[in-house]
Amino acid sequence: MATKRTKKGKGEPDEAIEVVPRSAGAVSSEGVTVLEEDQELIDLMQAAAADDGEEDLDVGPEQQELFIPSTPPTDLNVKDDVRTMEFPIFTLSKRKDLRIREYSRGGRTVKVFPSVAGAANIFDKDILIWIMSHLAQANGQGKPTSRRVRVESHAFLKGTKRSTGGAAYQRIIDTCRRLKGTVLETNVKVTEQESTAGFSLIEDYRVTRSTKKGDGALEVEVTISEWMYRAVIDYDILTMDPKYFQLSQGIERRVYELARKHCGDQGYFKIAIDQFREKCGSSQQMKFFSNDLRKIARADTIPGYRMVIDDQEKPTNVVFLNRDNQVLLAFAKNRGQIQWVTRMLEKHGAEKKKATRKAAESSGKQA
Incomplete structure (x- = not known):
C-alpha cells in the first residue's frame, strides 16, 4: 500500500506523545498470523x-x-x-x-x-x-x-x-x-x-x-x-472496549483499532513495523514512530492487549498479546509458540520495570 503525503515537516513527529502508565497484568503466548488483505x-x-x-x-x-x-x-x-x-x-x-x-x-x-x-x-x-x-x-x-x-x-x-x-x-x-x-x-x-x-x-x-x-x-x-x-x-x-475513549493520544487510539481489528479475540498477532506504520496512517519518520510505539508499550495503555516491540527479528515486529491468560496460553500451545510468547512477556515486563524505575527517579529529582 503506497502513501502520498504533502505539507509536513520532514521527519517531524505527528504530535508529541505523553502516556500515563497503568498497572501491568499477566499472561503468556506467540505465533505468526497472516495479515488480512486490504x-x-x-x-x-x-x-x-x-x-x-x-x-x-x-x-x-x-x-x-x-x-x-x-x-x-x-x-x-x-x-x-x-x-x-x-x-x-x-x-x-x-x-x-x-x-x-x-x-x-x-x-x-x-x-x-x-x-x-x-x-x-x-x-x-x-x-x-x-x-x-x-x-x-x-x-x-x-x-x-x-x-x-x-x-x-x-x-x-x-x-x-x-x-x-x-x-x-x-x-x-x-x-x-x-x-x-x-x-x-x-x-x-x-x-x-x-x-x-x-x-x-x-x-x-x-x-x-x-x-x-x-x-x-x-x-x-x-x-x-x-x-x-x-x-x-x-x-x-x-x-470496542469503552476504555478506548480514555485514550488521549491519536496514535494510541489508532493502535487499539488495529489491535482490535487484527488480533481480536485470538491469543496474539504480529506485524512488521513498517507495514504497521502505513496502516496507522502516520507521516512520521520511522525513528519517531518507533519511539512513540515504545512509549505506548511501556505505559501499557492499550485496552485488552499488551504491546511489545520485537526487534530481535528482522524486520522489527509490533506484537499484540491478548490480556486474557487462558486465551493466550491456549493459542500459543496450539501453535507451538510457548517459548516465543514467554520471551515476549518477559520483554514486556522488563520494559514496564524500566519505565517505572525512570518515573521513580524523575519524581525523586523533582522532590
Whole structure:
C-alpha cells in the first residue's frame, strides 16, 4: 500500500506523545498470523460508492425519518465499523491537517480529501462511533432505525468520557464540519469502464438546539453516509472496549483499532513495523514512530492487549498479546509458540520495570 503525503515537516513527529502508565497484568503466548488483505475492504468501499445515485437498496430493517437514541450512555455497547478501523481515514493529530492522502493496492485507490476546515481526525470519529453504537443496539432489538440520528450533546460528551464544559459544545459543531467536509474518493469499475466516485463521512448535519450564545450545539441531527449505515445493518462492526475513549493520544487510539481489528479475540498477532506504520496512517519518520510505539508499550495503555516491540527479528515486529491468560496460553500451545510468547512477556515486563524505575527517579529529582 503506497502513501502520498504533502505539507509536513520532514521527519517531524505527528504530535508529541505523553502516556500515563497503568498497572501491568499477566499472561503468556506467540505465533505468526497472516495479515488480512486490504482488498476486501477496498472492494466494500467501492461498492458503497458505486451505489451512489442509484435506487436505495433494501437494507432489511424498517427505516424511519429520524432515529432518536433511547439507551442510557452507561448501558451502551460501543461499536465501530470494520472499514474505518482498517483504513487510516482519520488523521491522528488534532492540529488542522490539509494533506491529501492516498492509499493504493492492487490497482485500487482510496484518496482522502480534506476541506478548508481540515481533515476529520480520529477524535472526530467519536460521534460516528456513538451513532453506530446506538443504531447497532436498536437494529439488534429489531427496532426501526434511520441514517438521520439525533445526538443529544450532553449524553454524547458523558458517554465518550469528554468534558462537558462550554467549549465542548462548540467543538461538536467543528467536528461536524470536518466530517462533512472530508471526502473519500475511490476508483470504481463498472463493466469495463473505470470511473471515480466520492462520498463524505457524513451527508449533512443540523443544529436543532443551540447554547445561549448560539455558538455551540446542545442537540444536533446528523445524517451518516449510506456505506456507514449499511455496515451497521449488515453487522460489519466490532465491539470496542469503552476504555478506548480514555485514550488521549491519536496514535494510541489508532493502535487499539488495529489491535482490535487484527488480533481480536485470538491469543496474539504480529506485524512488521513498517507495514504497521502505513496502516496507522502516520507521516512520521520511522525513528519517531518507533519511539512513540515504545512509549505506548511501556505505559501499557492499550485496552485488552499488551504491546511489545520485537526487534530481535528482522524486520522489527509490533506484537499484540491478548490480556486474557487462558486465551493466550491456549493459542500459543496450539501453535507451538510457548517459548516465543514467554520471551515476549518477559520483554514486556522488563520494559514496564524500566519505565517505572525512570518515573521513580524523575519524581525523586523533582522532590
